[in-house]
Amino acid sequence: MLDLEYLPYDVLQDILHGLPVKSLIRFRCVSKSWNSLITSPAFINSNLTRSHSDSNKLIVRYLDVKYQVERYKLIYEDNDNNDSSSSEQIQDLEFPLRCSRWDYFQLVGSANGLFCLHEGNRFILWNPCIRKFITLPNPSIIDVFHCYLAIGFDLRTDDYKVVRIAYQSVNVRCEGAKPPLVEVYSVSEGSWRVTSGGDSYPHRITIRNWHCQAASLNGAVYFTAEDWGDAQSSIVLSFDLGDEVFRLISLPNGKFGLDADIRTSVFNGLLSLICYGRQFLSSVKSCSVWVMKEYGVVDSWTKQFTIDFNMLHCVDWKVLGFLNNDHVLVEKIQAYGTMLLLYDPESQQQVKNLGFSISARYSYAANYVRNLTLLDKPNDVVSKRK
Missing domain, CATH: 1.20.1280 (Monooxygenase)
Structure with a gap:
């Protein structure tokens, strides 16, 4: 030795x-x-930096139609093998938890491959890379109208944080409405802390799509929101995990009104928008992906590509994620079931059908990252609350 x-x-x-x-x-x-x-933070962060793009892989979460349980799979493309059902392309990940209230956990989101899930006030951090999870203490803010949740990585402190934005009243559009309370859980501290973040929350801004996951990038989390002021338009609301301050990011050319169906995402390491176009307020007919080429510069918003769903012959669909070769993972909703497929925006063609049926609305995808976070903690540790 x-x-x-x-x-x-x-x-x-x-x-x-x-x-x-x-x-x-x-x-x-x-x-x-x-x-x-x-197990040192320095080694874990260095290892994360070296392996931040671990090949061309996505972790996909979906609800199994037959057994009504959530499952996770590792999906990646093998250019030398055209068999879409090959085990080299789809690998089952063992999910060690079972929700006690429902058939599945509510998904907060993921950051660098670290997943956050919850059922009510029970929050869990799960790292599928090392097959380890911890249960967080109950948050201290209770009895609120509604909460928006996110998970992100604080670049200043190399720390993972879970954010709860708790609205205190029903009508938050009115001038003078109470700002939300903001509570943050820190993995390094092992506790929740009520911050002063609500003081910077902009007036007459409401977060939309409570069931959609916020994007995590550059030490902040990003929500799509609605500006009910003079602008009357959609906007991106960010929360910086370092200085714990809210900021607004205008959308490209002010093209998106309050009725726009927009989700925040990350495309090739850049902040992006998945913008859906609907027909007759029902099924999705097209989708455009916008990318902010220069972070923080509104004029750098660029339309990366547009997908015409009429060409895919499906009732409805949703973009779940992006592979490193720019292929798009799409949830295809049809009359006889929901499938996952890979789509090439350059050729505007379906690349592969991934060959398994899922339940619509509960699916999610995130880039796989080799991450050793939680390695120094035993499974299901309940940390203390300050």
């Missing part, structure tokens, strides 16, 4: 970074020094 004492630290770190996750977990038993190194 190699003695840590005779191996330079930098060399050891480089060797460990190149090992599979299973090996890293096993090598924690080599010595206290190795365990301390592998």
